[in-house]
Amino acid sequence: MIGGEWIQLEAWNGHGQPLEAGFSGAAVALAGTGEVVGMVTATGGRGVRNGRMLPTHVMARYWPELGERLPTPAHEDADRDRLRVLVAKAARAGLECSPQRLYLDAAGPFGPPVPPDGFDSLWAAAWYVLCELDDPESVTRFADRVEALLDAPRTGATARHALPDWSPILVEIDRSGAGDDQVVVEVSAYSAGRRHPVDSRTLAHRELRPYVRERIDEAFSHLTPDTDELIAFALPREWLNWDVDQWESGPDDPTPLGCSYPLVVTDHARRRGGLRHRLTRRWQGIDAGANALVHRVECDSGEDPRKLRLRLRAADVAGFAAPPAAERSRPRFDTALTKPVPVLLWPRSGCGGEHTGAWTDEAAGKGHGGCAGSAFLDAIGPYVAGVTPAELPRHILSLRETADAADDPDGHWARDVQLLWDDPRCFPDPHATTTHLHSPVA
Structure with a gap:
């Protein structure tokens, strides 16, 4: 078919009635049976013995x-x-x-x-x-x-707010083994549960951002229309605090990537083995009406990681006052990562333990003796209350946009919010779904 719609008609011989102006709309029938198979839509012009028809099965589309x-x-x-x-x-x-x-x-x-x-x-x-x-x-x-x-049923929260139909673009970054300055990067698109490899290579750190921007643009061609795009970075645990949401959206677009698309990070280790299986079960058990109640993990709580493990057993969202590498919070952060907690939130430059220098945002910087982490938890809790975990990437996108547009972006309480969001149903097992990038049938 021409353009996915028309079929060209050609004369079988040089004599007889040619197609002429005025034939448009006439039925095209098979000579032997009389079965109508299309409608004339165009002639080839004077002296040209061909034309076009619209097949009946194409007409039925409309x-x-x-x-x-x-x-x-x-x-x-x-x-x-x-x-x-x-x-x-x-x-x-x-x-x-x-x-x-x-x-x-x-x-x-x-x-x-x-x-x-x-x-x-x-x-x-x-x-x-x-x-x-x-x-x-x-x-x-x-x-x-x-x-x-x-x-x-078409009533209630699910009728008022349709849950996102995520089609993720996954950017996997890991150490290469070829030197401290080298990383391995692989970009894939997930559509309808199938993984479409886009590209992979080893790069120097300085080449990483422009490469990722270009590959993300390519990955969009694999996404199904009418689905919700999601950018996900899978990183080693030591790199989870990278400010990937602040990377530029394009060479001519300085908009932060996290202000252009819903953007999340995840830990490489959470995408394997038994933890992946338990995470899948946890997501399947999250009711569409459940809201993102934040289980707070304070920077100076002194909570035994073993007790935290019990407290997070039924948690859907854990909020940390300090980033993963902070000395006081790291044992508790590692505990949360090794348990099937679907969502983790923290400020990348949260409390470092000194409790000095309160944030300037009036909505978040009161009554904590300068602890930026506690101020962050006080603000993020009400912001995500009532939001289902499945909607959080879209909700945090709005928050990042608000922080970026503030009169003093650096003073906004959400200036560096980090969202670790893990739904294995959006990222099927790569070994079961991928086609080799260089396969002739990929």
Whole structure:
């Protein structure tokens, strides 16, 4: 097809009736059976014996009622009709859903990808399933999913605030073993649960930022339309305090990366083994209505890490008053990282133990003897209260934007907030989902 829509018509011989102006809109029929297969849309011009037609299955993308009259050999008429009725019902009900996501669920991991321009309607995705997928179960999966969405309760928090449908871009940075100045970087995009490698190489530290900017731009081409982008940096534990959210968004765009996209960090070690399995179970158990109550870990609490381990057993969000490398907080921070706590928050330049120099932000800098970490926890707790853990990356994006736009950005209590956010469902096991970057079928 031309442009994904038209088919060229060519004369079989040099005589007979050519296509002429005025034929547009006429039916194109097969000579032997009379079956209508399209509609004339253009002629080749005077003396040119060709033209174009719009096939009937393309017409049905725009005219759903036509679909019930067209054959779909791979699928039963009853399945096709059920799908069409459910899609029509969804349109009348104003159902909010992602046609791209529904198509990918129906197609499965080995089905054709979403077309480059995506789907502009639920029917367009449904008709693509009928025309392009041979598996009869694909229509059933699509119809069952639409029916489940129609039957789902549409009241309460989940109706008022749709949870994000994250499509992450993962930037993995690690030591290279080739010298202190060298790092290994790999950038991947995750779409519909599948990992798409973008690029990987060994770089000097000074080359890191421009390389990551360029690869992130490339990774966006792999994301499914109508999903929520998320930038995630997987780092060694000693580098978790890197200010990656402050890196420039582009060579001509000085906007901090964390003010352009939801951005999180995660620990390499939390993406492996039993901890990964427990994290997955924890996320599955988080109710959509649960809010991000912050379990405070003060810089000078003196709490035994073993007692903290018990206290964090049911915690969804742990807030630290000091950064990971701070001498007083490091044992407790390591304890939290080795337990399935989905979210950790801290200020990168929080309390260092001296308790001097209170922050200038009036909303956060009172009554703590100059402890910036306690002031941060006092401010972040109410800010995230009532927010579900799944929404926190988007919520922290707004907070970073507010801090960056303040009259005194350096004095704002959230000037260097760091968010460690771990949902393994967004980052499937790379060994199970990746295709080798240089494979001829990647």
